[in-house]
Amino acid sequence: MLEANSTPALNASGPETPAVGSASQSPMPVSAPTPLADALGASASLQLAGYRGAITAAEFSETVSEMSALLSGAGVYDLGWRGLLRCDGEDSVRWLNGMVTNSVVGLAENQGCYAFVLNAQGRIQGDLYIYRSAGALWLQTDASQLGTLAAYLERYIIMDDVVLQRAEEWTAVGVAGPHAANMLGLAGFPIPPAGAMQMENTLWKGLRVMTIGGYSPLVPRYEIWCEPKDVLEVWNALTASGAAPCGAQAVEQLRILEGTPAYSIDITGRDLPQETGQTRALHFSKGCYIGQEIVERIRSRGNVHRSFSGFLVRNNCELPKPNPRIPLLAENKSVGELSSVGFIRFRDGTERVLALGTIRREALDRKLELNAGGCAVTPASLPFDFKPSAVQP
Numbered sequence: 001m002l003e004a005n006s007t008p009a010l011n012a013s014g015p016e017t018p019a020v021g022s023a024s025q026s027p028m029p030v031s032a033p034t035p036l037a038d039a040l041g042a043s044a045s046l047q048l049a050g051y052r053g054a055i056t057a058a059e060f061s062e063t064v065s066e067m068s069a070l071l072s073g074a075g076v077y078d079l080g081w082r083g084l085l086r087c088d089g090e091d092s093v094r095w096l097n098g099m100v101t102n103s104v105v106g107l108a109e110n111q112g113c114y115a116f117v118l119n120a121q122g123r124i125q126g127d128l129y130i131y132r133s134a135g136a137l138w139l140q141t142d143a144s145q146l147g148t149l150a151a152y153l154e155r156y157i158i159m160d161d162v163v164l165q166r167a168e169e170w171t172a173v174g175v176a177g178p179h180a181a182n183m184l185g186l187a188g189f190p191i192p193p194a195g196a197m198q199m200e201n202t203l204w205k206g207l208r209v210m211t212i213g214g215y216s217p218l219v220p221r222y223e224i225w226c227e228p229k230d231v232l233e234v235w236n237a238l239t240a241s242g243a244a245p246c247g248a249q250a251v252e253q254l255r256i257l258e259g260t261p262a263y264s265i266d267i268t269g270r271d272l273p274q275e276t277g278q279t280r281a282l283h284f285s286k287g288c289y290i291g292q293e294i295v296e297r298i299r300s301r302g303n304v305h306r307s308f309s310g311f312l313v314r315n316n317c318e319l320p321k322p323n324p325r326i327p328l329l330a331e332n333k334s335v336g337e338l339s340s341v342g343f344i345r346f347r348d349g350t351e352r353v354l355a356l357g358t359i360r361r362e363a364l365d366r367k368l369e370l371n372a373g374g375c376a377v378t379p380a381s382l383p384f385d386f387k388p389s390a391v392q393p
Contacts, residue, residue, distance in 0.1 A: 020049040020058045020248040031143055034080025035171040035228035036235060051248035052262070053144025054081035059247040064345050069244035070254050071219060074179040076235065076243040077251050079172035079223060083146040085153075086167040087137040091160040096137055099153060100130065101273060101295065103286040107132040112197035114215065116273050116281050117149060122294025124271050125152055127263045127281065133199050133210070138167065145263055156290075171228045173235055174214070175243055176221040176254065184211065184222055186241035194220040209234065215280070218258045218383045256342035256354055259310050259382025266308065266339040266356050274298050275358065277308040277382075306358045310380040311338060313353035317375035318343070328359060328377070330368035335360045338372050354384055 033055040040046055049058035056078045069075040097104040102115035112131040116124050126149040128141040181191050190200040192213040200211045207230045214221035226234050261267050267276055319341050328336035336359035345351045370377045
């Protein structure tokens with residue numbers, strides 16, 4: 001186990017810090033090391049990189065073995081690149097319910113949901129997870145969009161008794177894989193239902209922690225929120241229980257395999273909610289909110305012109321990198337774009353290039369031949385089947 005870092009905090013502001021992400025990922029502003037990266041910074045072998053707006057560990061051993069742990073065992077990883085806003089006040093539930101696409105009023109204590117924030121034209125301004133616990137609402141999102149999303153929301157606090165502020169009293173680590181629940185139990189943490197977004201607020205070895213059964217389209221996922229000063233102790237307990245340390249490269253590859261879009265990478269301010277395929281973010285009987293009219297209009301028409309999709313890239317063909325967006329062509333015309341590309345190597349040596357992106361419904365319905373960057377690509381359902389034999393175009 002690694003000991004706490006006694007050296008000064010890492011300098012995260014320099015342009016030399018590499019970014020981890022899909023090959024087509026747009027550059028993101030990087031602020032500072034996560035609390036865990038700070039704590040582990042004494043390790044000379046630790047590879048650090050920018051990910052989703054923060055500095056974190058890119059890789060601990062090798063990505064292929066870390067992916068194997070996430071897919072067939074259990075892996076533990078830094079979640080400090082996600083930040084929190086705390087929403088308090090007598091009007092907070094009513095106010096936030098009118099700002100997001102999912103139901104906040106319907107949240108039970110220690111329950112969470114995923115939601116979009118829209119503008120009046122129905123375009124997505126950000127995404128977030130919302131939890132109701134301990135007399136407050138906790139808004140969790142990537143560090144890269146935390147500031148802009150907070151500023152957008154604050155514009156709509158007018159005569160409301162609402163206080164929205166950055167919550168730095170928590171950081172988090174994640175545990176994922178078929179044996180993740182077992183690892184949590186061995187380390188002495190309560191085990192919430194997988195995928196239920198239900199929180200367990202408890203004391204662990206006298207330390208204040210919250211465990212969450214996170215969204216898990218491919219393998220079970222859990223989050224452990226703890227105070228920044230305690231994150232290394234939580235990390236060491238999980239690695240001692242048998243969870244393999246995993247870096248941001250493996251976390252990003254798992255995200256692509258799951259088919260979970262990321263804001264500012266796969267989702268932008270021009271997108272409409274139904275174009276993302278994330279129906280889990282929408283509630284159609286919750287009452288009024290900003291952008292609701294557009295969402296309802298799309299629902300009544302029953303379709304959208306563009307769809308979020310997975311794509312299989314022809315074997316032995318590498319897409320150009322880095323590239324913020326790779327046009328998707330059919331009949332020499334643009335019919336979409338690839339936004340995330342994963343160059344994934346499995347333990348048996350098999351390599352696959354998998355991508356996420358958007359495509360026009362017409363091209364899907366006509367089953368047109370597609371190419372991107374000179375490579376033949378085929379639409380695929382999400383999440384991808386991670387077995388190597390099942391991801392061949």
